[in-house]
Amino acid sequence: MHLVFLSVFLAFFVKINEGADWCYQSQFTCESHCKAPDHWSEAEHSQSCAGKSQSPINIVTKRTLPDERLTPFKFTGYQDTFHSYIKNNGHSVQVAVPHLATISGGDLKMPYKAVQFHLHWGTDGGPGSEHTVDGEQYPMELHIVHMKQSYTTLSSALQDPNGVAVLGFFYEESASVNRKYEPLINALRKIKTSGANTTINGLSLNALLPSPKNMTSYYRYKGSLTTPGCTEAVVWTVFEHAIPLSRDQLRAFSELQFHDGKKMVGTFRPVQPLNGRQVYRSAGSVALASGILLAISVAAAFGLSRPN
Ligand SMILES: *[C@@H]1O[C@H](CO)[C@@H](O)[C@H](O)[C@H]1NC(C)=O
Ligand SMILES: *[C@@H]1O[C@H](CO)[C@@H](O)[C@H](O)[C@H]1NC(C)=O
Ligand SMILES: [Zn+2]
Secondary structure: OHHHHHHHHHHHHHHHHHOOOEOOHHHOOOOOOOEOHHHHHHOOOOHHHHOOOOOOOEEOHHHOEEOOOOOOEEEEOOOOOEEEEEEEOOOOEEEEOOOOOEEEEOOOOOOEEEEEEEEEEOOOOOOOOOOEEOOEEOOEEEEEEEEEOOOOOHHHHOOOOOOEEEEEEEEEEEOOOOHHHHHHHHHHHHHOOOOOEEEEEEEOHHHHOOOHHHHOOEEEEEEOOOOOOOOOOEEEEEEOOOEEEEHHHHHHHHHOEOOOOOEOOOOOOOOOOOOOOOOEEOOOOHHHHHHHHHHHHHHHHHHHHOOO
8 A cells, every 4th residue: 555655656756857847057956856958858848959950059160151142131120119028938038029020031931020039148247148159158149039921830830840040149248338228128127037027118129139231241050949849940040240238238137037036047058069060151251251351461462562
């Protein structure tokens, strides 16, 4: 009899552990029983986390290939202001975007519409981006999640190997405050606890992004969502130019809390193996531009040394 109770208890306990939520490395403790990044593939519906085309990655710039099809994006509706919710979802801060803003060009096969954006960050403004460039980790990374215009839900788009397009932007610390970010950063104070949300008004996607001129340089590869289920359905675009935020603005994100009440910090997945994938770069990227500069300076040097 006792044995039966014991085994029922054990089964229950094991079940709870199986259902334990996924977490970032920063949250993991021996008592937490949460699944840290190395164990995400054991979480429910997350076998893909052990797949061969995972994100994020470290971008090795000298191994990227220029691709002239990677033209500047056309942003539609990005300048429109909207009213929405900003939410602490227990893993990040997320803003729902009305499905009206779209991107096209940039070798996308059809327009993709914006669904939501969220961020990944470190501790008090320290390293925290998901993608890294030549091993450098930026303090924060913005992900604007889009799905093919023909879909109505993200879960249906995720069934399509090219169903989702994410635009990734890095942040860098600047001496001055980025005023365009004040509405977003002020809203953080109201959503400290996990599950909390508040309205956010008068926001446009454009206001969060670099100027169009500074968005012509980017990297492209095929990857996955960077949180469980890690679905391999994402056309990734990672922009080279970082968005400036002051130290205090970056630190404001570390005031949020995970559901256990601990500081929400280190909300990034470690970089994943490329497994033979090729990373491409747009024609406007610095790697290429510096090549042109080199050619110009070589030409100039020849010009200078040519007798008369
Ligand atoms: C926002 O929070 C309120 C109250 O806590 C809740 O009723 C509502 O469903 C939440 N909305 C969203 C979009 O999460
Ligand atoms: C574009 O990038 C350059 C170089 O980093 C920077 O100096 C400039 O302020 C940026 N322009 C805008 C409008 O963001
Ligand atoms: Zn993300």
